[in-house]
Amino acid sequence: MxxxxxxxxxxxxxxxxxxxxxxxxxxxxxxxxxxxxxxxxxxxxxxxxxxxxxxxxxxxxxxxxxxxxxxxxxxxxxxxxxxxxxxxxxxxxxxxxxxxxxxxxxxxxxxxxxxxxxxxxxxxxxxxxxxxxxxxxxxxxxxxxxxxxxxxxxxxxxxxxxxxxxxxxxxxxxxxxxxxxxxxxxxxxxxxxxxxxxxxxxxxxxxxxxxxxxxxxxxxxxxxxxxxxxxxxxxxxxxxxxxxxxxxxxxxxxxxxxxxxxxxxxxxxxxxxxxxxxxxxxGRVRIEAPQEQQHIFATALYHLFLHPSVVSDVDGRWRGPDGSVRQAAKGLRYSTLSLWDSFRAANPLYTLLVPERVDDFVNTLLDHCDVAGRLPKWPIWGGETGTMIGEPALPVIADAWAKGFRGFDGRRALGAMVATSTRDAGPLYPGDDSLSVWSLYDRYGYYPVDLVRGEAVSRSLEAGIGDAATARMAAMLGKPAMARRFATRAGGWRMLIDPETRLARGRDSKGQWRAPFDPLVPTSPLNNPGDYTEANAWQYTWTPALHDVYGLIAAWGGKAGLKAMLDRFFFGLPATKGAEFLGQEAMIGQYAHGNEPSHHIAWLYAFTDTPEVGHRLIARIAHDFYRASPAGILGNEDAGQMSAWYVFAALGFYPVDPSSGTYVAAVPLVDRATIAVPGHHALVIERRGAGDRLKALRLRGHAVSPTRMPHGALAAGGRLVFET
Incomplete structure (x- = not known):
């Protein structure tokens, strides 16, 4: 020794x-x-x-x-x-x-x-x-x-x-x-x-x-x-x-x-x-901030850029999900795609910060579909794990196309999206008897709790995210009938909003509501039977806002109804205790920042008459749940998603609807930031004033809607000014 x-x-x-x-x-x-x-x-x-x-x-x-x-x-x-x-x-x-x-x-x-x-x-x-x-x-x-x-x-x-x-x-x-x-x-x-x-x-x-x-x-x-x-x-x-x-x-x-x-x-x-x-x-993103915040921000960028991981060899070969060795036509191929997590913020952030990689990301997804018959859910080392729910590759592809990426074949992409959204699960996904059984979903408009093994509500709500993405892709490619078909199916979430509780609640094949019903109990595959994925009814009810925020607002009676639900969610309910393995950590009321279904919710205050409440919550989340210490991330980092949230919060906007090519504004957590991507015009972000409410938002001197900031306008560079 x-x-x-x-x-x-x-x-x-x-x-x-x-x-x-x-x-x-x-x-x-x-x-x-x-x-x-x-x-x-x-x-x-x-x-x-x-x-x-x-x-x-x-x-x-x-x-x-x-x-x-x-x-x-x-x-x-x-x-x-x-x-x-x-x-x-x-x-x-x-x-x-x-x-x-x-x-x-x-x-x-x-x-x-x-x-x-x-x-x-x-x-x-x-x-x-x-x-x-x-x-x-x-x-x-x-x-x-x-x-x-x-x-x-x-x-x-x-x-x-x-x-x-x-x-x-x-x-x-x-x-x-x-x-x-x-x-x-x-x-x-x-x-x-x-x-x-x-x-x-x-x-x-x-x-x-x-x-x-x-x-x-x-x-x-x-x-x-x-x-x-x-x-x-x-x-x-x-x-x-x-x-x-x-x-x-x-x-x-x-x-x-x-x-x-x-x-x-x-x-x-x-x-x-x-x-x-x-x-x-x-160096593509620089902020003016105190030293501790600089460490947190730079480390968040670092974690963001660890994945997806290149999986193709020096000569372009890689082994796909069917076990066969393939040759990439051009570019790199990737794996370690934590899509259920990353589609929400990490993938949209890649389009802004590393646009040169986005086409290869999408081509990786499409190559996977060529051999598997469907787009991946959670691949690692080239193989498919079949982990998590929904079809999270769909919004990633639609978002890239909406933002002008054309290094992949749009018709091929739409074909893969439709196949993934219509074909029941194939032999590469043994044991998955509910996620992609579209024949069952189409019959009822949701997954009945008595006909699937678990997570029926979460699976149904996440299906709507994918359907909305496919509808948008079809519309962008001039397929109106196909767009209408998937847009209609994307509205199926309304069938699960219980008028008594105003929450997303399980129903059986006869249309009866799940009883008994405790909206505060989180469930997952680890403790099923249960209807939610690493969350509870309160946390998953906000999922439709990821593709149909105005529909959800209307279901709750307008802006006042949205605000009442948000206020109760953050300030009127107790925090869940003792379920950290379900992501019930980093809690504010029922908001659980330790897991992805909650990540967009504070940003929804932008659609109410009190957006400053959301601004304060975002600042609180960033301050309380991100630290410059080994224990500085509360909840699984999930291959960059937790870090992507922080980067967006620091910059002052977030992709609430991650397949739309738009962002929702809050108030930046820094006074100034500069995004300088080689080959693109620099975007300079400035916060003016010391208030906690966004009074005006201007890009290159022109007013911008704080609830629909276009990616293309930001990518074109200039000065983005938040006046508070």
């Missing part, structure tokens, strides 16, 4: 590296990757390139809801360093090819570590393993991980290679259906088929800058289906070992090419390149 004095010296030497400038020197220096790593944020501190395929990092555990990214800030031990993961999700996945170095030969090389030795910056992570006598440093390219190990001494050192390791939820070991691995003088390669959240194929190619001196196969543990090895290396006086790791969804050749996409062994140069790339991207 290494002594404490040596540990501190190693950490100090790393901290003194010229790679780490002061926070005010660049935008990347404002980011704190530890934000959201403590509690339910489920983020991770490891390095990544923007939208990176590879995201290496420390794993404190291999299973459990707390470790969906592999990491928890206060966990005392590190098992090792795996090469891929998802940021902020509620289900663990990936965690492939775990490596763990040490100076002693032990089968268990897990280690304690001092928090003071841990560093995380965009493009770089480092920690000193106290029990193993080694300083671990990680960086990455787009498709490969780069490790550097500084051992406390030279001579024979060891590296655990754990191919069984993977992040899983319900079991101690991630199931492995097949696996193969082979060694050469200074490398090993292999591939496996794994079954966890989805069935996925992963190939790897790992190369070292030193020859492998010994290979020992460790005896399998109970539940293991893949091998573990101890590799020995004989190091010189510098006691440094480097490893480059490529992964692929395709095969070993793909993993090898991904590993070598940058080439060379200059770890510091790769780290500097990553930081430079992050600095350029984060």
């Amino acid at each position: 290494i002594d404490r004095r040596t540990l501190l010296a190693m950490a100090a030497a790393a901290c003194a590296s010229p790679l780490f400038g002061r926070a005010e020197e660049d935008r990347a220096g404002l980011v704190d990757p530890f934000i959201g790593t403590d509690g339910t944020g489920h983020t991770f501190p490891g390095p990544s390139r923007p939208f990176g395929m590879i995201q290496p990092g420390p794993d404190n555990a291999a299973s459990g809801w707390d470790f969906t990214s592999g990491y928890q800030y206060r966990a005392p031990r590190i098992l090792g360093f795996s090469q891929n993961r998802a940021s902020g999700t509620g289900i663990p996945e990936l965690g492939d090819v775990l490596l763990q170095p040490g100076i002693e030969r032990r089968e268990d090389l897990s280690s304690t570590y001092a928090k003071a030795s841990e560093i995380a910056r965009p493009g770089y992570y480092a920690v000193t393993l106290a029990d193993n006598g080694v300083r671990v440093e990680l960086t990455s390219t787009l498709r490969s991980a780069f490790h550097r190990y500084r051992f406390a001494r030279g001579g024979r050192v060891w590296l655990l290679v754990d191919l069984q390791h993977g992040l899983t939820f319900r079991t101690d070991r991630q199931p492995v259906q097949s696996v193969g691995n082979s060694f050469s003088a200074n490398a090993f390669e292999g591939e496996a088929v794994r079954q966890n959240w989805t069935s996925r194929h992963v190939a790897w190619s790992v190369q070292f800058d030193q020859a492998i001196a010994a290979v020992e196969t460790l005896p399998p543990r109970a539940g293991d289906a893949a091998p573990r090895y101890l590799l020995g290396f004989d190091l010189g006086a510098d006691a440094v070992l480097k490893a480059r790791i490529g992964l692929s969804t395709t095969d070993r050749d793909g993993a090898r090419r991904n590993r070598d996409e940058r080439g060379g062994w200059d770890f510091d140069a790769v780290t500097a390149e990553s930081r430079s790339e992050w600095n350029t991207l984060l």
Whole structure:
């Protein structure tokens, strides 16, 4: 075991590296990757390139809801360093090819570590393993991980290679259906088929800058289906070992090419390149704000740009949801698409901040539909998980077309949208007996509670979001009859508004209301029977506003009715307690910012005569539920959605109707912001006055409706002035 004095010296030497400038020197220096790593944020501190395929990092555990990214800030031990993961999700996945170095030969090389030795910056992570006598440093390219190990001494050192390791939820070991691995003088390669959240194929190619001196196969543990090895290396006086790791969804050749996409062994140069790339991207949005808010905002942008993750190899190949290897016609293909979360704000924000990626995002969805027969719901590593409800790819596509993106075939897109909205679930989605059984939905106009397994109300309301998006797409492409068909079906939510409670309530196949009915009890697949998805009746009743806000206002008797419902929701009802796993956290009354169904609700005050109430609530949510600390995200980050909400709030507008190409205004949380995307005119946002009510909104000197700000006008740049 290494002594404490040596540990501190190693950490100090790393901290003194010229790679780490002061926070005010660049935008990347404002980011704190530890934000959201403590509690339910489920983020991770490891390095990544923007939208990176590879995201290496420390794993404190291999299973459990707390470790969906592999990491928890206060966990005392590190098992090792795996090469891929998802940021902020509620289900663990990936965690492939775990490596763990040490100076002693032990089968268990897990280690304690001092928090003071841990560093995380965009493009770089480092920690000193106290029990193993080694300083671990990680960086990455787009498709490969780069490790550097500084051992406390030279001579024979060891590296655990754990191919069984993977992040899983319900079991101690991630199931492995097949696996193969082979060694050469200074490398090993292999591939496996794994079954966890989805069935996925992963190939790897790992190369070292030193020859492998010994290979020992460790005896399998109970539940293991893949091998573990101890590799020995004989190091010189510098006691440094480097490893480059490529992964692929395709095969070993793909993993090898991904590993070598940058080439060379200059770890510091790769780290500097990553930081430079992050600095350029984060510099697209600048705000004038106090230092703490700068950290929160920059980190929110950073988290936003981690996903979706590139899934296509250097040569454009990728493995689709049917298991076949495909070739991207052009551009990149992506996965880790948390669509039920991201369609609400993250995807609309991508259209504003990274428009050059939007066409490839959509083409990814369409390619998926080509082989699956329907658009995806929640794909990761190229495979479909079938997770969550509704058809959240539909508003993503319609929103892109409404905003003028034309790098994908509109007719092909509409065909995919119609197929997804009319065909019952196919064989790629076993066990889903309600979401896409359109024959059942069309018969009743909603999902009856006695004919589906659960979440009937939420599924019905989310179906309306997709139908409205398909109707809009059809109208934009000159298909009026098709547009009318889906627009009519999108109005089915009215059949579930109970006139007695004015809330969305379950009905059976005979039209009878669900009884007994408690609108404050949240339900989900984890505690069904229940009619709502990670929410309750009060929280899900606001869903129609995502596509038909004026219809919902009319159903409640106009602006006064909307205000009365909003006031009761935020100020007249108790907060739900003891259901954090359902997203019932970060509560204001029944508003639960810890989960996505609530995210648009405070913005609806813009449609009342007291918009300032919403402005104050938005500011309160941003202040209370986002902090510059490890516990600074209350609720799963969900691959960028929680962060997207904060970015929009800071800028002063939000996509309440996320397939319309428009935004709803509030009051910016900063005095000034500038959005400068290469190839586009800069948008300068100014808040004038110290009031809490928006009095006027002007873009390039012209008045703009605060409830229907057009994306095209914002993307054209100029000065957007909020007068308060």
